[in-house]
Amino acid sequence: MARAIVHTELGSPDVLRLVEVPDPVAGPGEVVVRIEAAGVNPIDAKQRSGIRPLPPIVEPRRVGFDGAGVITQLGDGVTGLGVGDRVAIHDTRGTYATALAVPVRNLARLSDGVTTAEGASIGIPAGTAYQSLRSLHVRKGDTLLVHAGSGAVGQAAVQFAVLWGARVVATASPERHDQVRALGGIPVAYGDGLIDRVREAAPDGVTVALDCAGTDEAIRTSLELVADRERIATIVRGPDAADFGIRAFSGGSPVPLTDEEKGWRSEAVPLTINLIEAGDFQVELGPELPLAEAAHAHELIEQHAAYGKIVLVP
Template sequence: MFDRYGPPEVLRIAELPDPAPGPGEARIRVRAAGVQPFDVAVRAGRMRRGPGHFPHRVGQEFSGVVDLLGDGVPGPVPGTAVLGSTMLDGQASHLVAPVADLVVKPPELSFPAAAALVAAGQTASGALAQLGVTAGDVLLVHAAAGAVGTLAVQLARLAGATVIGTASPANHGYLRGLGAVPVPYGDGLVEAVRAVAPGPVTVALDAAGRGAVAASVALGVPRERIGTIVDDREAATFGAPVVRAPRSPVRLAEVVALAARGLLTMPVRAYPLAQVARAHAAVESGHGRGKVVLIVEP
């Protein structure tokens, strides 16, 4: 929880009564919870719709085990492993969620691996669908080594697209392993992409900000096929869409099924719940590959 906006150190662990599920809901004993930039922005007070009161909780994604059902709810039966989305209460030992929003966790995935897929999986798959990425496209993914970028690269490759990904040089080998052609971000990005692209870049996904939309325009990508998930201002400047697909348990289940088959991978950087401030700082730094996840219950 946090009692004021501020740096990661404002977060604290509090003892609260266990929530009770209502009609259509299940209570989840959380095993792992993802940390994402949205959580950081809420805690820091950068969201236009931040908490209107304090103290306040945080967290959007979880995996765990059903331990109690609301009245009249037939299932999933207690003991079922699930994952899903929530709103500002996911980094906790227990939460309640609508049963309709839950996805059953395949046994092939650990709880941390499952939690790592929730937000990034829905965001990446939804963005690629909105941008119409198909075989034959040359896709440029900005911040390709991050959580959303990691899944966007792999999903686009599964669709048959050629993928170019921006990342620091330390992550270039990682991107090659995912099937992307890496380029360094920063000065000279446009020239670096042109040097490796097999043809015109036809679509771009911005998970980085910091001029990524402008660089995509300079590369000649049609503006309607430049989607950003982070930079509303630059999108408005250049007439590019902001791609924030709504949450979809169906779309999440599709991503989870691919991961269970070994067709998608997501590196996990795990922190115990007691180190929640360190986990938030890691996300806020903007560095590192894959997904930051809190281990709530080993």
């Protein structure tokens, strides 16, 4: 039997349970991956608690979208991958588990220079950052403001934008400024006086903004500093982004991602693996917890009580 984290009701982290589940079988176009690490993302906790509503739970709901591990079984029609290959998994429900059947379109091969924990930390953070910056047409000559630049998505956004030649100002708490600086961003503290601090850090102005914080302050600051509202986006305030006249990419937005945007999210995974391998992109890793401690991982992420990406290890 495999083991997986499930929940049958919405609620606090203690609704998560580790249970035995049938061993997965690879269907056509799928492989079975023995999971060695699952990345923990805020959306996992939001869906568990019901903050981001889903259709009612009709059978035990599996958790987790990002992961990494080793292929143990190939389904019909799978070519170009083999048993024993290391892969990163993205956009596949149920990665908090010991094994999972995954469509090959949701896999990217992991190179030797990329650790399993790094591989499990790429899908949602790098995918969201890359797609958001592509959608906002971030390019050389831009000055980008990233709210929550010290978080997983924010750090990815800082790095992509710097690689593309933009100047990046990123908000973070003061103890996280060195981390933002190490990635090439100009850190500013969030909180009272943010607008003045950003103006000081970017005297020539801000041309584009990405909100990964979701606070009123972040929205207000972007509206004040960026002239073109088409170049302001949030990944958190989807439900009310339209009220501010700004864009939203998921995050509860009633407007779904376009096929092109979904394509960018997938494309980001192998691209990020290559950047890590080349030493041009960093993933900040946080605590590694046993799979059985998924509830504790959710407490940590909800309370912002750990720096770096938390991964669960079966």
